[in-house]
Amino acid sequence: MDVFSYNYDRKQIKSGILHIGVGNFHRAHEEFFTNKLLEYPDQQHWGIHGAMLLPTDEHLYKSLIKQDNEYTLTVCGRNGQDKTYRIGSLVSLDWSLENPENILSAIADKDIRIITLTITEGGYNIEKSTGEFILNDEGVRHDLQNPHTPKTTFGYVAEGLRRRKSAGNGAVTILSCDNLQHNGDTARKSFMSFVKAQDTKLAAWMEENVTFPNSMVDRITPATRPDDVVRLNTKNGTNDEAPVYCEDFIQWVIEDKFIAGRPAWERVGVEFTDDVTAYENMKLSLLNASHTLLSYPSFLAGYRKVDDAMRDERIVRFVRTFMDIDITPYVPTPSNIDLDLYKQTLIERFGNRSVSDQIARLCFDGISKFPIYVMPNLIKMIQDDADLTRVAYLIAAYRHYLKYRTDDKGNSFEIAEPWMTQKDVNLIDSHEPTDFLSLSAFRSTDLMAADAFLKSYLTMVDAIKSNGAMSVLESIL
Ligand code: NAD
Incomplete structure (x- = not known):
């Protein structure tokens, strides 16, 4: 060429x-x-x-x-x-x-x-x-x-x-x-x-x-x-x-x-x-948060490439619903952007076959990514009594990924979390799923105090352990 x-x-x-x-x-x-x-x-x-x-x-x-x-x-x-x-x-x-x-x-x-x-x-x-x-x-x-x-x-x-x-x-x-x-x-x-x-x-x-x-x-x-x-x-x-x-x-x-x-x-x-805030917010809340959202469930399902995961209709629906229902209310759109087109383009970009991005790259350093991509909107969603099912599922999947290091197909894998502290390791190792909510990644809010979130998260933790990540994903679509 x-x-x-x-x-x-x-x-x-x-x-x-x-x-x-x-x-x-x-x-x-x-x-x-x-x-x-x-x-x-x-x-x-x-x-x-x-x-x-x-x-x-x-x-x-x-x-x-x-x-x-x-x-x-x-x-x-x-x-x-x-x-x-x-x-x-x-x-x-x-x-x-x-x-x-x-x-x-x-x-x-x-x-x-x-x-x-x-x-x-x-x-x-x-x-x-x-x-x-x-x-x-x-x-x-x-x-x-x-x-x-x-x-x-x-x-x-x-x-x-x-x-x-x-x-x-x-x-x-x-x-x-x-x-x-x-x-x-x-x-x-x-x-x-x-x-x-x-x-x-x-x-x-x-x-x-x-x-x-x-x-x-x-x-x-x-x-x-x-x-x-x-x-x-x-x-x-x-x-x-x-x-x-x-x-x-x-x-x-x-x-x-x-x-x-x-x-x-x-x-x-x-x-x-003069002001980049609206662009940053849109990109971090939609692109980066969706990357994080799809990464752990897809990895647990056994996918290793983003384009392969995006051929799975369940994952596409999960991501699109997250963008439309959970995130769009919190994204003021820059005046020259068509938000629907932006979201549709994101789905196409994630599915780009010749890029074939690694899901492991998206999973890398979740401890630093959650506070930036997920927590700011989750805090608003909790305040607004919004539907927390998808984010609770994501956090339960993240725990499963860090704790068990084995996917739905029984393949074991390594994790890469350069900023994980010993305290984080202890919280992940704990048998008590609520301990995980004190991970450094979630410190910007008290997730234990958010009743609706907690209930949904605990249900997801048990269900993922018993039935696997994909089967639980299907149940919440
Ligand atoms: P990479 O692993 O290829 O490169 C990371 C670089 O950062 C390396 O040169 C490394 O030496 C340096 N680095 C890491 N930690 C450092 C530290 N503590 N002090 C000094 N240098 C340090 O990763 P990448 O794909 O180039 O991504 C790097 C960053 O770029 C991401 O974390 C993200 O913020 C931003 N970014 C990446 C993408 C992408 O798609 N890869 C898209 C948009 C933004």
């Missing part, structure tokens, strides 16, 4: 953005838009310098370095037509375990005017019941005591900005691209809390010199597994050790609050607005 190469001289590109967390989503979304933008001669100072901060990034880092940070992105059409692009916008890349100084220098560099982030929902280190930054986290404690040799994103950004400030290199924007409600406000909370605890003079400088726009990001990007690498290279006739693939839908809506200038991303389809 043809690979569409970028149409600019890569040697002429200068970095104006430092990105932390060069995972698959970033490489399918911000790099995709920026790669197109760099074709404009007046935008060639907006290349991207990547930074990876985790030991687990080693393999991807080394693969990208070997190919001068270029990679292929295959965009999978809902019509079955795929298109592959060679992406050149990631002009340099550093891994903190190898080149920590390069990352700090880049944050301090005058030419870098935006720091973008995809460090996952849990990466902001926010306590779920209070919404406060956790100062008593091991990595954070290390960085507070060792400001010049940081380990966390917060420590890196603080030390880099300290150097930027003393060199007189001016203001910078920090732009979160993670799936969080008000991701800019959350990023501000995390970075400012850290810096206030470490260096009050730097905190005062940041108040004047750093902005944190909110943004809504959207493009389903599965993890690239080793068999995908072989599949994509065979199909594309390439030899790429780090290919990415994603769906054809893409959206990025950003608050226009860039203190040190920004790329003209609007030329390639990015939307700028």
Whole structure:
């Protein structure tokens, strides 16, 4: 298949953005838009310098370095037509375990005017019941005591900005691209809390010199597994050790609050607005919450791919009813959006055969996802005495998934919950199903006090244990 190469001289590109967390989503979304933008001669100072901060990034880092940070992105059409692009916008890349100084220098560099982030929902280190930054986290404690040799994103950004400030290199924007409600406000909370605890003079400088726009990001990007690498290279006739693939839908809506200038991303389809709240709310409440809603029941039913689960009418009905009955009343629609069409498109996107997203990816880190995607609307539903059957079923299915780690077909599986505490483990291990409702994921409300929810949840817990997840799902459709 043809690979569409970028149409600019890569040697002429200068970095104006430092990105932390060069995972698959970033490489399918911000790099995709920026790669197109760099074709404009007046935008060639907006290349991207990547930074990876985790030991687990080693393999991807080394693969990208070997190919001068270029990679292929295959965009999978809902019509079955795929298109592959060679992406050149990631002009340099550093891994903190190898080149920590390069990352700090880049944050301090005058030419870098935006720091973008995809460090996952849990990466902001926010306590779920209070919404406060956790100062008593091991990595954070290390960085507070060792400001010049940081380990966390917060420590890196603080030390880099300290150097930027003393060199007189001016203001910078920090732009979160993670799936969080008000991701800019959350990023501000995390970075400012850290810096206030470490260096009050730097905190005062940041108040004047750093902005944190909110943004809504959207493009389903599965993890690239080793068999995908072989599949994509065979199909594309390439030899790429780090290919990415994603769906054809893409959206990025950003608050226009860039203190040190920004790329003209609007030329390639990015939307700028004064208030991103309605877009964020719609996307997190419908797309991300539906992903979470379908993930645990589908996994327990034995499905491993989202498109396979979306061929099961029961799952489609479950998701669509959740969107229409449970969530729509709480979603003010942005003026240029047709909500019915948006929901229908979501169903089509989830069913995209050539994306074939992993359900395990959706199940990953539920502890961080529930508080953002599910709890805000559940709290409103409880207040409004709404029908809580579907959400009670979801939470019972989540417990079953975490506790028994065996699906309806008897297959056992591993779970991936990087932010699970020992207390969470004890609550899951407990024989008493009500204990599970004190999991850190649900701390924003007292689910035990919600009688209707509790009754429904306890019924679902027993029924899933006796009859399996799918049979219970059928009974509530
Ligand atoms: P990924 O696993 O491919 O990449 C995650 C990246 O985040 C890695 O580079 C990792 O090193 C970094 N990271 C994780 N925890 C970190 C921490 N504590 N500190 C610093 N860096 C950290 O995952 P992905 O698919 O790229 O998704 C990343 C995030 O992007 C999601 O959590 C979500 O917020 C957002 N997102 C993803 C999608 C998608 O479909 N994949 C869609 C919209 C938004």
